[in-house]
Amino acid sequence: MNFGASLSSTAIIRTPNLHRWRTLIPLPALSFSNRRTSRISPLASGLSASMSTSSASPTEPATMETQKPKHPWLIVGLGNPGKKFQGTRHNVGFEMVDAIAESEGISMSTVSFRALFGKGFIGDVPVMLAKPQTFMNASGESVGAIVSYYKIPVKQVLVIFDDLDLPFAKLRLLPKGGHGGHNGMRNIIDRFKGNHDFPRLRIGIGRPPGKMDAVNFVLRPFNKQEREELDFTFQHGLEAVRILLLGGFNKSATFVNSAKPLEQLG
Template identity: 40%
Template sequence: MYLIVGLGNPGTQYARTRHNAGWMVLDELARRHSIDLTKKNFQALTGNGSIAEQRVLLIKPQTFMNLSGRAAAAAMHYHHIALDHILVVTDDLNLPLGKLRLRVGGSDGGHNGLKSVAESLASKEYARLRFGVSEPPREEREQRGTADFVLRPFSTDEWPLVEKTVGRAADCIETFIREGAAAAMNQFNRGDQS
């Protein structure tokens, strides 16, 4: 079984924000594979199904970003899922909008959701798919930091690229499940954001 975790924040006010890119990708996977992602379990919305003839559990933690790891760890332990069958989808300010980066292991990059996952799983050796959301303009970043920026919705002008990237991220996860992390990294890490 594969565990695919989308990081985000609950509440309709966050639905189309940069910080909820992970949830957008899980919603697309659920749509493509007719997975009902509404069951409440492990402090998350969950959905069981099949992708590439493999059993999958999709989860959207409902604990807010900083405690996302609780849901991931609970699902992993309950279903006895190996670390190499876990993929976490998250937003990334350090990547331009539209860029994807899949990696196994590594740092949390200052992302509190990834930090929570690593702490709760007691390991950093899981796959993470970073969804580029760009960073705020320098002046805004210096005055207000990044918290306000990631909780703002994508602009109307950005939305076509967001939708395209959500689709590419879902394709990447399907490749990860079907062919493994190395194949997915080779195919999607070098792709441009257009």
Template identity: 40%
Template sequence: MEQELWLIAGLGNPGRQYEKTWHNCGYLVLEVLCQRYQIALNKIRFKGLTGQGTIAGRKVILLQPTTFMNLSGESVREAMAFYKIPPQRTLVIYDDLDLPAGQIRMRPGGGAGTHNGMRSIISQMGRQDFPRVRVGIGPLPANWELVSYVLSDIPQDQQQQMFEAFSQASDAVEKTLRDGIEAAMNQANQKRERHVPE
């Protein structure tokens, strides 16, 4: 029997000027996964960059939509349709302003919050029951507008913290593929609780 295929989509904006911005956390987590598993994003398909490989014994398609954030759903939907991958095996990685910077949370479904990329995906899918890894980038600093903040570069003094978060997010992807979403959620929540001061 052929092994079930997973789609792992990391959200961001294309272009050198956005490479190290808060809003590109999804792209940056995919880069960690590519390095760990020697997967190259070397094909232009589905309005994005794709690569195939194996993570935790599962066959995966990694996808970086290159549509700009607010049209990410078009890319994800096209890849899902081509490979006949259901929402339950479509894992989306994105930045979340509602979480403190550096925190990782997993959810099996839910709404989009303020995230335009997630709104696009939910709109294109017509449903919300797909797993996601949220990478915290909050809170919004005083006197910053939301768009200006998420499109700003991650400051030098927070880059190490965020690199560790990208590594933890990659761990969460691996745990999901190996042991399922519930086990991955438990692991991510335990790490989060250890970082919250009493």
């Protein structure tokens, strides 16, 4: 579904709106050269401990699941910059990255590579967070520049974005795939020269009601009930990202993709 073609103008850089995450106590800004312990959930912490106790002996090579990455992970949230687009369905990727930054104490105040940008750690894994400020259709310009400069393997680039084809507030973690009609993902794959072998976390925003045009639908804000559901989804997404980095893709995908719908919980 090509619903981003009309969103193109001069980018406006703004400080992310994190008011909904103030209940989490912020930590000082982190950098790769001055690492501090981030807050890790019991589930992700347990996975990390399990990996340590079951890892190979000193004389054996580490497995793919236990080997420490040589490069940082890049976690990218897709959206459109500017007040006009804050809180809309097309910007849930931005909001998920905001949630990660707030929870892990990573400052996103730097503007680099045409993105709001931050560096820090999740557990002992170095991460970079980015929110491209190029507008959705040109997201790959920012993402491609970061990947090229830091020589990040594409398999360590997690892209978070909205999905019309998923039920509202549903998450889906996939190891690779096409753009699915999403213009931001299309541009990133183009910048990667057609390489689509990188993980993506899709956040369902549902389908437009009636005969509403998809472009108008993705630019609609959320109502109060939808906001409450999204808060749960973002917490679930935070857990998924921690497990991905500390326990591996398979554990995270199982956690995300087998999760019960919200109405079945509680």
